[in-house]
Amino acid sequence: MQSIHLNIKQWNRLFPFFFLLNEEMQIVALGDSLEKLGHFQLGKKFDDYFVISRPKFSNIGFSELKSSIDKMFFLEIKTAKGHVVLRGQFEFLEDVQQLIFVGSPWFTNLEEVADQAIVQKDFAKHDASLDLLHVLHAKEMAEEDNKVLLHQISKERNNFRHFAIVAEETVNAGILLDNTGKIQWVNRAFQQMNGYQLEDCIGNSIGSLLTGKETNPQTLQFIESKIKENSFFECEILNYPLNGNPYWAKVNGQPILDENAEVLHYFILQEDVTDKKSAVEKIRMAEDRWRFALEGAGAGVWEHDFETNKSFFSELYVNLLGYTKQELENMDDVWKSILHPEDYHIIKEYDHQYAEGIIKQHKTEYRIKKKDGTYIWVMDRGMLISKTSFGIPKTIIGTHTDITDLKLVELSLEQSEKQLRSLSDNMPGVLYEYVFNENGESGFKFIGKTIEKVLGLCAEEFLDFKKSVHPDDQNRLLEAVKHTNLTNEPFNFEGRLIVPNRGIVWYSTSSSFSYDDGNGSRVFTGLMIDITEKKLAQERLEKQRMFYEQVLNSIPSDIAVFDHEHRYLFINPIAIKDNELRQWMIGKKDEDYCQYKNKPFSIVEGRRKIFNQVIESKKLVAWEETLTAANGSKEFHFRNMYPVINSLGNVEMVIGYGVNITDRKRIEDQVRINEKRYRDLFNYSQALICTHDQNGVLLSVNPSICETLGYTAEELIGRPLMSFIPERENDNFRAYYLDIVMKEGKSKGVFRALHKNGKKLFLLYQNYLVEEEGLEPYVIGFSQDITERIHAENELLLAKQITENVSKAKEIFLANMSHEIRTPMNGILGVANLLAKTEMGEAQKNYLKLIKESANNLLVIVNDVLDIEKITSGKFEFEQIPFRFADKLNSSIQSFQYKAEEKGIQLNYFSQLEEPLILLGDPYRLIQILNNLLNNAIKFTARGKVTVNIFSSMRDEENIVVEFTVQDTGIGIDGSKLETIFEPFVQASTDTTRKFGGTGLGLSICKNLIEMQGGSISVESKYGEGTVFHFKLPYKIGATDMLAQEDQAPEDYSLIGEKRILIAEDVELNQFIARQILESWGMEVAVAANGKIAVEMVQKQHFDLILMDIQMPEMDGIEATEIIRKLDDPKLAKIPIIALTANALKGDNHLYFQAGMNDYITKPYTEEKLYSVLSKFLPANPLATLPKVEVNKPASRILVEEDHELLTSQTGDGLLYDLTMVRQIGKGNPDFIGKMVALFLDQLPNDIVKLKEYADKDEWEALSKLAHRMKPSIEGMGIHSLKTIIRELETRSRNNESIRDVEMKKLVAFTCETMEKVLIQLRIEFPK
Amino acid sequence: MYGIINTSIEELVIEKFGAPTWEEILIKSGIKKQIFLSSEAYDDAITYQLASSTADVVGVSIGDVLLEFGKWWILHTCQKRYGSMLKTGGGDLAEFLIGLPSFHSRVQLMYPKLSPPEFKVEKLKDQYFKVHYYSKRPALQEFMRGLLLGLATYFKVNATVQLLQSREQGFEYEIFEISWN
Structure with a gap:
């Protein structure tokens, strides 16, 4: 059978919910989508994640599942969020012996899918489960729609049922016809009205059922045609029901359409209108009768039909108006024509009310125009007599009665009443009658209606007026009434009433006797007037008067x-x-x-x-008045x-x-005085003060300005400031001054002004903008003539320039001095060295020694001066190179050792630092510092010793701080000098120079060198006892492999081979030295006396390298180099050129490189230095040098490098000796070295034994002598660790210091131990 | 188009302008008042007529109506009636857009009478896509733009949508560019 293999990716794509089980039932693979459902871990068991819901298993194992591949499985995922079931099947995979499950999660709706955060891409494309859920959802939606639709339909059916009930139950007969006009249905009212049963009607036409002998056949025909046309109709017809008693029916017919406007049915509604018709007939007859009666009574009768808008008038009435009946009835709008225009609206309003059903009858009056143009007043009474079948008013009738006479009387009455009413209404008071009865009582008999208006009280309320009288007026009023009662004189009174809602009302009343009523009572008629307003006005006036008086008084x-x-x-x-x-x-x-x-x-x-x-x-x-006050002082009044x-x-x-202006006068005086003071300040001020307006036009100037500028005030004021400054600066005036001061409120600076005589002045100004309310802003300016100061400053600048030039000259002088002194010095020293190689007598040797010492001293002085110059000018530069600390230290101390010995003092040296320490820094400066201090120490110590101690105060993997003390037992320094000892040109005492020489620069240089390298130096001293200098320097720690080759001494100067060298040098001595050295190396040498000759020679002969002096006559080295570099022949142009310079100022280096030189050497130079530089540019000649290497390279050298490990492993220490000095002495001759080592080795074992013996026996003197003898050998063999100790042993033993000192024995033991180790190491290197 | 589209327009108009406006639109469009069945196909002309009458009555362009309708469709109609479908379409906008062609293929199966548009989606960057829109129906670009903007709002991002080409310009189909941050 063909098999198909799928890899996991493919399985995952096809069945993203798959998983794979091995025989141990472990999950070994699973699909990405399944992963989303349950957080699975590979390697875990099936049971950890799944429960099989179906089929049933008693025991779940690999074999059980393997044998169930034909079954459908429902697997419940235990670790899922919620209930998730996988539906699918297992399949056994032969080739891997594993079971695979393929299937999908079974969801019942989309919400479940969404809850699991599963999306469509998580399903395989062939998997329809999600789509089925979508379809399901769509179906649900459709069902929802159906529900809504059903609800709608049932609602409409209910509505329809309601309509059907209405149709069935209505009192009118309803008939439903089919589209052929046959009755389909009749309602109950039809059956009752006509006596037919529904079954009798169905299938018949209405005509066949209800027609009788008096039925109008045309009406019937009309109805039938309308039914056929399916159109609406309305008419009346006489129907004959089953009982034969005809009735009038009003018939409405209309088609019933479906939603597509198709006729479904025809519906007819019939109303029995027989009673209505007879009622109308009765009314008509009654109307006729009434009309007749009315006209008989002299009233015009009219009738109006609303439908036709026609009116009819009775004969009599027509005559009354003077028209013919025809004339009236032909008028377009008769009522509008005959009614008075002002009255027409009356009948329109009634028409409207009839139409709306508001009234059924009316009565009104208006004017009607007769044909002759005059108007008569008529009384119109009318009523509604008929309505249309829709209940709309149709006909009204009415009568018109001529009421013109009556109306005229009424109008004139109305007029007079109006006038009276107007009089009464407008009367500003209340008319009244007051009666005094015989029995002494009194009271109002009549009170005019206006009281309501005046007091807001009705007349009845005011009858008991006494309760309204203000309490304060009661007595006064009673008195007045009493008086009038007694005297019958007119009554006049003003007083207050308290009236509800108004409060206090002022009134004035006056009355006088009017008549006697015949019963002994006297009636007074009077008028009461409200005077509240007047009273209030008076009060206000009084208040106002008092207010003004108060104001005036205040x-x-x-x-x-x-x-x-x-x-x-x-x-x-x-x-x-x-x-x-x-x-x-x-x-x-x-x-x-x-x-x-x-x-x-x-x-x-x-x-x-x-x-x-x-x-x-x-x-x-x-006017002003001057008064003398009571106290005699003067007062001024205006x-x-x-x-x-x-x-x-x-x-x-x-x-x-009048105002007392005494104070003001005083202030004015004060102001005047102040003003004068300010003016004086302005006038007599040395400062230049002015004001100018916004455009820079001068407003005022003080005399100083006039004086400074040479103008009068009149010449200045009114002119712009600009005209007093140089014309070419006018442009700047606005931008840099005027705009700024106007914008920022102030400005200061310097500007140039022109004196009237044309002289330019410098004015320092500080100007301010002054802004005061109500005044145009102006600027007040203060300035100062600084012309002289400016000139002084300029002179100062000039002086500074000169100083700088002098300083520059000094620098150049120093550089030249360095050159001028160093060049001859180079000559002196070089020649001295050469001289030393010749045969000389003792005297000559001594002279030569003196020459060298003097030259060296001079060189030191020159170097010191140069160093100081470099330090002060900041041009000092430090090397940052790796070096062997011990080597540098040793060579420095070594060089003083002999000097010390010569003076008979000890030079001791103790170092706590291990031997092979490589430091990064400037070794030359370190040596310079040490040499300086040691030189001083030895110089100033006549007896005793100089001790150098070295240790480190801080050390980590990369950094170290090395501390040095140089202690002497010399003359010491006076305490007062200690503070200044580090200052340049300072020495401890004035006679120091005389006694000891020196420049006094050494310590200052030391201090600067130390501090510039980040270190520090201090000194302690006791005068006469000695001095300790202590300094420390920080270094980086380096490694051996960083050491440059040139650090090592060259073994063979002939290594380079035979080369042609051109020496361009003008000084013969220097030519001679260079030539001697180079020729001794086997070189061929040519000499050019200046740059020009050098350039010529280079073009004529072949040279491998040029040594080029910088300063030469005719053409200097830089120019010559530049020319050579530009030569056409590329070989010549590239020739290596090394500068020879006596110019020790390091800052010039860049000039040499810039000119094209390859390197430089500072004169005087050593043979090693010259060799090291030259070897960089001259390739070694292998043929010439190979055999010599074999011969010259000592075997020991090779051994040291190759077997270093062997050597040190034998002794457990580093290499304890250093043969450099031996080699130098022997010029590298191996025989010599071997001989030296052999002699040392022969002597050493014996010395060790002796040393131990003397120490054991405390024979210190013998030990001291032995140490003295051993000392040169130890130094010569470079046994650095013993150098100091052996001296210590020598001196301390000699002085018998150490008899009781166990320390001495320790030193001896250490010395012997070290010597034994050296012995072993040397015997390994130099086997016999 | 399915009735749900017409119902959705009706809901949009009633929500934004009130029932009387909807009545006016129906009168203007000559479409009888009725219940549109969601899953029943109606003549496209009805939908176009409703959209154009809405534009007339409300006083905006048809484009604006369709744009608003697109947003409404996603944010109201879909969320209300097809919320779970939206959720299973993708976890974010990018995922949803990538699934869009397959989503519409599924829709085609589920609603055979629908003739839904087809899509091709090009992912240019994480938040930058080109959507190729193939539809038999004309003049629905603004609806489509509204849908994309509605989707962006649904996924809570601020997107810009540009129509790069359209049938109106003589191309065979429309291309939209959608980007967000």
Whole structure:
């Protein structure tokens, strides 16, 4: 059988809900979609996730499932969210011996799918289960629709049933015809009306059932035709029911249509109108009778038909109006034509009311025009007499009776009544009659209706008027009434009533005797008027008057009002404080007052004069008066008097008032003084002060400005500021000054102004914008003439420039000095070295030594000066290179060892740092610092010792801080000098220089070098006892492989081979030294005395390299190099060029490289340095050098490098010796080295034994001598760890210091141990 | 088209403008008041007539009516009547769009009288798709745009939809571009 293999991806695509079981019933694979349902883990058991709902199994195992591949399985997923069942089947896969389940989850609706977050893509494309659920859903939706539809239909059926009941139960006969006109159905009313049963009717036509002998055949025909046409109709017909008694029927017919407008049925409704018809007939007859009767009574009769809008009038009535009947009835709208236009609306309104069914009859009056144009008044009575079959009013009839006479009388009555009513209504008071009876009682007999209007009370209410009288008026009123009663005099009274809703009402009443009623009672007729308004107005006026008086009294001025004859009308209390006097004065003339107060006549006269002046001029007069107060002080009063003119133009009164202006006067004086002070400030100020407007036009200037600019104030004011500044700066004036000050409110700066004489001035200004309400903004400016200051500053700048130039010159001088001194020095030292190689007598050797020392000292001084210069100018640069710390230290201390010995002092050295320490930093500067300190220490120590201690205070994997102390037992430094010892050119004492020499720069340089490298230095000293310098320096820790080759000494200078070198150098001595060195290496050398010759020679001969001096006559090295680099021949142009420079200022290096040089060497140079630089550019010649390498390279060297491990493993330490010095001495000759080592080895074992012996026996003197003898060997063999110890042993033993010192024995033990290790190491390197 | 479309238009109009407006639209369109059966096919002309009368009565363009109707269809009609179908269509907008062609193939099977449109969907970036729309019916681009915007709202993203080409411009079918962030 062909088999198809599917991989898991394919299974997953086809059956995304599949899973695969192995024989252990573990799930080994499953589909992505199944994964979504239950969080499965591969390797877990079937039982962990599934329960088989069907089929039933007693035991579920692989074999059971394998044998059930023909069954349908329902698997419930235990770990699913909610209840999820997989429906599917198992299949056994032969090739892998596994069971696969394929199927889908069984969902009953879409909501379940959505709940599981399963989407359509999770189902295989062939899987229709989701679609089936969709179809199901669609069906559900359709069912929902059907339900809605059903509901709608049943609702409509119910409606229809209601209609059917109505049709069945109506009192009118209903007939349903089919579309052929045959009766299909009749209702109950039809059956009752006509006596037929439903069965009798069905199938018949209505005509055949209900026609009789008097039935109008045309009507019947009309009905039948309408039925046939399926159109609506309405008519009346005489029907004959079964009992033969005909009745009138009103018949309505209409077709019944379906929704497509097809006729379904024809429906007829019949109403029995026999009674109605006879009633109408009866009315008509009655009408005729009534009309006749009415006309007989002289009334015109009319009839109006609403349907036709026609009116009919009785003969008599027509005659009454003067028309013919024809004329009236032919009028288009008769009522409009004959009615008075003002009255037409009356009948329109009635027509409307009839039409609406509001009235059934009416009665009204209006005017009708007769044919002759005159109007008569008629009374119109009418009533509705018939309606249409729809109940709409159809006919009204009525009568018109001529009431013109009556109406005229009525109108004139109405008119007079109107007039009376108007009179009464408009009367502003209440008319009344008051009666005094014989028995003494009194009261109102009549009260006019207007009381309602006046008091809001009805007349009856006011009869008992006493309760309305204000309590305060009661007695007064009673008195007045009593008086009138007694005297019969007219009664006049004003008082208050308390009236509900109005409160207090003022009234005035007056009455007088009118008549005697004949019964002894006297009747007074009177009028009562409401005067509340008037009273209130008076009150308001009084209040106002008091208010003004109060105001006038409170004004802090004296005020008096006079009439035109100078009489006082009013005086306020400020003018006259005495109340009594003030009262007295009213009405008096001013003269009276003056007389009363005994004022001088002159005052009277003066005031009178002013008063008259006001009266005559009718204008205000003002003046000031000076008065002397009671305490003698002066008071100033400002007075004025002005007329009040009435409407006739005459002076009504004169008002005078005065103000005490003493304070104001004082303030004005103060202001005047202040103003003067400010003006003085302005005028006498040295500052230049001005104001200008928004456009820069000057408003004011102070004299300083005039003086400074040479103009008068008149020449300046009114002119723009701009015209006083140089013309080419005018453009800037607005942008940089005017706009800014106007916008920001202030501006300051310097501007140039022009003096009248044309001189330019510099003005420093600070200007402000002044904005005050009601004033145009203006700018106030303050400035200062700084012309001289500006000039001074310029001079200062010039001076600074000169200083800088001088400084630059100094720098150049120093650089030149360095060159000028170093070049001859190079010569001196070089020649001295060469001289040393020649045969010399002792004296010559001594002289030569002196020469070298002096030259070296001079070089130190030059170097110190240069260092200081570099430090102060910030040009100092530090190397950052790897170096062997111990080597550098050793060589430094070594060089002083002999010096110390010469002076007979000890130089001890202790280091706590392990040997092979590689540091990153500037080794030259470290040596410079140490040398300086050691030099000083040895220089200033005559006896005792100098001790160097080295240790580290901080160390991690990358960094170390190395600390050094250099301690001496020398002369020490005075405490007062300690603080300045590090300053340049300072020495401990003035005679130091004389005694010890030196520049005084050394310590300053040290301090700077240390601090510039991030370290620090300090000093402790006791005068006469010695000095300790302590310094520390931070370094990075390096590794051996970082050390450059050039750090090592060259083994063979001939390695490069025979090369042609051109030396471009003008100084013969230098030429000589370079030539000697190079030729000793086997080179061929040519010399050019300047750059120009060098360039020429390069083009003529072949050279491998050029050593180029920088400073040469004719053409310097830089120019020569530039020319060579531009040569056409590329070989020549590329020739290596090394600069030789005595210029020690490092900053020039870039110039050499810029010119195209390859490297540089500073003079004086060592042989090693020259070799190391040259070897970079000259390739080694293998033929020339190979055999020599074999010979020259010592075997020990190879061993050291290759068997280092072996050596050290034997002793457990690093290599304890260093043969550098031996090799240098022997110029690398292996025989010499071997011989030296052999001698050392021969002697060493014996020395170790002796050392131990002397120590054991405490023979310290012998030990000291032995140590002294061993010392050169230890140093020569480079046993650094013992260098200091052996000295310690020598000195301490000699001084017998150590007799009781166990420490000494330890030192001896350590020395012996080390020597034994060296012995082993050397014997390995130099086997015999 | 199936009656549910017409019912949905009716619901949209009544919700937004009230029942009297719907009556007016029916009168204007000359379509009798009736219950549209969801799963009964009605003449397309009815739907077009309803849309155009709605535009007339409400005073907007037919395009606007169709656009609003598209959104309404997703956010009201579908969510109310076919909520679960929407949910099983995809978990987010991208998934839904990718499933769109297959979804409509299924719809075609379920509603044989429907002649639903066909889609081809190009995924350009995670949130940037081109939807190729093949329909026998003319002038429903705005409806389609409304549907896409409605879907975006349904999946709570802010999308922009652009019509890149259309039959009106002489192409054979429409291409919409939908992107969101």
